[in-house]
Amino acid sequence: MxxxxxxxxxxxxxxxxxxxxxxxxxxxxxxxxxxxxxxxxxxxxxxxxxxxxxxxxxxxxxxxxxxxxxxxxxxxxxxxxxxxxxxxxxxxxxxxxxxxxxxxxxxxxxxxxxxxxxxxxxxxxxxxxxxxxxxxxxxxxxxxxxxxxxxxxxxxxxxxxxxxxxxxxxxxxxxxxxxxxxKGHMSSAIRITGRSGHSSDPDRGLNAIEIMQQVITNLLQLKEDLKNKYSLEDFAIPYPTLNLGHIHGGDNANRICGCCELHIDLRPLPGLSIAELQALLLQAVAPINAHYPNSVSVLDLHDPxxxxxxxxxxxxxxxxxxxxxxxxxxxxxxxxxxxxxxxxxxxxxxxxxxxxxxxxxxxxxxxxxxxxxxxxxxxxxxxxxxx
The missing domain is CATH 3.40.630.10 (Zn peptidases)
Structure with missing residues (x-):
């Protein structure tokens, strides 16, 4: 047949x-x-x-x-x-x-x-x-x-x-x-756990969006560091990339945001291991987690x-x-x-x-x-x- x-x-x-x-x-x-x-x-x-x-x-x-x-x-x-x-x-x-x-x-x-x-x-x-x-x-x-x-x-x-x-x-x-x-591919979720409360008394809560703002600042610095420290001329984009792809948090304007989550995409070059890139990501959020204990979690969205x-x-x-x-x-x-x-x-x-x-x-x-x-x-x- x-x-x-x-x-x-x-x-x-x-x-x-x-x-x-x-x-x-x-x-x-x-x-x-x-x-x-x-x-x-x-x-x-x-x-x-x-x-x-x-x-x-x-x-x-x-x-x-x-x-x-x-x-x-x-x-x-x-x-x-x-x-x-x-x-x-x-x-x-x-x-x-x-x-x-x-x-x-x-x-x-x-x-x-x-x-x-x-x-x-x-x-x-x-x-x-x-x-x-x-x-x-x-x-x-x-x-x-x-x-x-x-x-x-x-x-x-x-x-x-x-x-x-x-x-x-x-x-x-x-x-x-x-x-x-x-290149490789990592998709990670960065989750901020704060404390919700009434917006009229900000000090009674911990605003996850405000903490996420600090995380994003550090991630953008990591993005520049990756661009400046690693390069392979074989690629049209010769450095590892980091993209802030999706963010959501909060539920109402008059509530302190108790949870905020950001999804990011990283593309490592050959020679830059997944373990090394994960360590750099954890290093970027570590100071914020130290200041607000147990507020920042980094999770893989899928196996890298x-x-x-x-x-x-x-x-x-x-x-x-x-x-x-x-x-x-x-x-x-x-x-x-x-x-x-x-x-x-x-x-x-x-x-x-x-x-x-x-x-x-x-x-x-x-x-x-x-x-x-x-x-x-x-x-x-x-x-x-x-x-």
Whole structure:
């Protein structure tokens, strides 16, 4: 039985909702996507293993493997990896049904069209086109869960005791430009606990908003310190960034605010560890906590994601540059690469579609990019796994 054509695969992947969200009312299982991919992989002769995540029940990983006779299927070869979940969407800002593949103005619209369900259609099409050739190295297809919030799927795969690919391509949308390194990601909540009371007598309470003002002053100083002390020229934004993203506190104008919470985003460079950055954050709020004992708490909103530290001169980067005609770059966003790299494989991030479309209303794949992206990916797989 042959696979569906490329657009049909795209359509069927997008038609299966698989949203990951911290809000439980929006959060969904990705099981339907995983089972569909497993079915297609099996049609291409892959053995498949579907695993429910320990850290996120109801979410699933798929590991599909195909190996030439006489070779160990768990080691060597190439892993093609991507996540099957998407971000939530704002229905009022979409001009199309997010779960229906819509073709207009030479674009394919749909939630996950480039971030990143669509990558699997490219992979499966490439493998179908190469079926007449002799496979000379193991091929693995990894489809993970929960990348958009916890990266739990990739973290569980990283602890797999029997998986040692030689190389890994993560198909996040890079317009087929190879990415060899990227920043990490921390999201933290800073919570101020004060004492509420009547606004007519300020000294009887402790205003959490006023304390937060002092915290913000120190955080802005930390922001400048990070900018001045750490730098890598590989990145377009060469320093670690700190963003004050969300704040809420208080309930009425005539009450002393008893609680205020600020959510911040930090992006560490390779070489700046999560532990070091967490220590700098605690150091920034320590004087305020000393003055107002136990008033300031710092909490992780999710497990921090370390930076991905690859090198430009590894064989996989060199091959990807040669085939794509593009020089490898460093990027400011983060992916599952630092976890999959723990398997001991050379790793790059490289896939169809533009990162500018990720997490946007009316997410789309430009159709003029389909053929050249397919050619590059097919050639990458061919040169590593076929004779």
């Amino acid at each position: 042959s696979l569906p054509d490329f657009k049909t695969m795209y359509r069927e992947l997008i038609a299966r909702p698989s949203i990951s969200a911290l809000d439980a009312s929006l959060n969904q299982s990705n099981r339907a996507v995983i089972e569909l991919l497993a079915q297609w992989c099996e049609q291409l002769g892959f053995s498949t293993e579907i695993t429910e995540l320990h850290a996120a029940p109801g979410k699933f990983n798929l590991l599909a493997r195909r190996c030439p006779p006489g070779m160990a299927e768990h080691s060597g070869g190439l892993m093609l990896a991507g996540h099957t979940d998407t971000v939530p969407f704002d229905d009022s800002r979409w001009n199309f049904d997010p779960f229906t593949l819509s073709e207009r103005d030479n674009r394919l619209y749909g939630l996950g069209s480039i971030d990143m369900k669509g990558f699997f259609a490219f992979v499966l099409k490439a493998l179908e086109d190469l079926k007449a050739l002799k496979q000379s190295a193991p091929i693995m297809i990894l489809a993970t869960a929960d990348e958009e919030i916890t990266m739990a799927g990739a973290q569980e795969i990283a602890r797999h005791s029997n998986l040692k690919p030689e190389r890994c391509i993560i198909g996040e949308p890079t317009d087929m430009v190879p990415v060899y390194t990227h 994601i370390p930076a991905f530290h690859g090198t430009r001169d590894c064989a996989l980067v060199t091959l990807a540059e040669k085939i794509s005609g593009q020089q490898a770059v460093a990027v400011n966003y983060c992916t599952e690469a630092p976890f999959l790299q723990q398997l001991g494989c050379e790793t790059i991030v490289m896939g169809p579609g533009s990162i500018a479309q990720a997490h946007q209303p009316d997410e789309y794949l430009a159709m003029e990019k389909i053929k050249p992206s397919q050619q590059i990916l097919t050639e990458l797989i061919k040169q590593q796994c076929f004779v």
